Amino acid sequence: MFADPDHPTAVTSTRIETAEQYIESLRGRNLRIFLFGERVAEPVDHPLIRPSINAVAETYELARQNPELATAVSPFTG
Secondary structure, eight states, rough: OOOOOSSSOOOOOOOOHHHHHHHHHHHOOOOOEEEEEEEEEEEETTTTHHHHHHHHHHHHHHHHHHHHHHHOOOTTOO
């Protein structure tokens, strides 16, 4: 999968805190993604890509359920 460097996409700075927000943040980016030689119009809905998206999304839910486990303290800033 490769994005087209000649057609940059807009980047938003909205904070993502839930699995649903993460998944929605991936929609509508108009990336040029190819899988097995075929263009994938919306990667979020592709059956081979979605399990990976769901796995990352689950980390957002786990962080909400157990913030102590999901929080790292920087040795530089505390």
